[in-house]
Amino acid sequence: MSEDAVGPGHMQVIAEAGADPELIPAGVGHTEAVRERSSILAALTGALSDESLTRIVVVAGPQLPDAFCAAVVGRIMLAERLDLDIALVLPHATPASKVYGLPTGAAAAALAVEGAAAELPLIRDDMAIVLLGQARQRGVDGPFDGESYVDSELLIRGKAKAVVIEPTTTMPGVRARLDKRFRAKWHLGRAAQTGAPALIVERDGITAPRPTKRSTFYRHQHNWKLVRP
Numbered sequence: 001m002s003e004d005a006v007g008p009g010h011m012q013v014i015a016e017a018g019a020d021p022e023l024i025p026a027g028v029g030h031t032e033a034v035r036e037r038s039s040i041l042a043a044l045t046g047a048l049s050d051e052s053l054t055r056i057v058v059v060a061g062p063q064l065p066d067a068f069c070a071a072v073v074g075r076i077m078l079a080e081r082l083d084l085d086i087a088l089v090l091p092h093a094t095p096a097s098k099v100y101g102l103p104t105g106a107a108a109a110a111l112a113v114e115g116a117a118a119e120l121p122l123i124r125d126d127m128a129i130v131l132l133g134q135a136r137q138r139g140v141d142g143p144f145d146g147e148s149y150v151d152s153e154l155l156i157r158g159k160a161k162a163v164v165i166e167p168t169t170t171m172p173g174v175r176a177r178l179d180k181r182f183r184a185k186w187h188l189g190r191a192a193q194t195g196a197p198a199l200i201v202e203r204d205g206i207t208a209p210r211p212t213k214r215s216t217f218y219r220h221q222h223n224w225k226l227v228r229p
Contacts, residue, residue: 010053011053011054011055011057012030013029013058014033014047014057014058015059016034017032018062019060019091020062023059023091025113030059031046040071044056048079048081055087056085058087058089059089060088062091064205066090066096066204067203067206074129077130077222077224082224082225084225085226086225087111087226087227090108091104092104095204098133100226102229111229117226118226120223120224120225122224123174125215125218126216135202135217136162136165136202137163138199139162140198140199140211144196144197145196145197146199149194150187150189161179161180163176163179168188172190173190173218173219174219176217193216193218194214197213
């Protein structure tokens with residue numbers, strides 16, 4: 001923890017190790033973490049011990065920033081503290097910054113302190129992993145052979161290169177399309193699920209270490225409060 005006391009608006013910062021120090025808001029208590037469960041949990045436990053806390057600012061490093069932010073938001077979800085404002089400070093443009101219309105760099109750091117939060121659908125998967133930018137459900141070596149649905153609408157039955165999934169800022173919360181040479185139509189729903197003998201799931205740039213037979217991304221029962229322009 002830094003020497004600084006809790007900053008304006010009762011904020012705490014969780015900064016990824018290696019994040020640009022210039023992007024950490026001045027005068028706000030902060031803790032460093034790496035993109036590992038135990039590290040993030042320890043940092044978050046410390047932040048949540050502040051009973052006056054109203055906002056958590058997540059400052060990501062340059063490598064896979066969406067994944068780090070998603071990991072922190074996921075721990076906040078599991079701690080049942082989605083009542084908190086959450087600000088994301090991304091060092092550069094990412095799929096999540098595009099989805100949510102977020103600034104990056106110094107502008108993101110300023111927004112984290114001064115901006116207001118809005119309630120948005122929070123998207124997670126059946127492994128309780130939050131998705132902020134983009135996910136892909138694909139075959140292990142080449143196309144998968146299975147079925148994919150968005151809610152009750154059939155997206156594909158048979159072989160496909162991959163299914164691309166993103167959060168939306170409005171209900172129902174999820175959109176999905178087939179990964180094709182010429183971009184396919186987006187389908188909107190509360191959930192997107194794919195089943196096949198073997199699937200590899202990519203979440204915010206992180207590839208799952210093992211294949212699975214089924215993967216579902218869906219809207220969590222509670223919204224989250226994201227600081228946006």
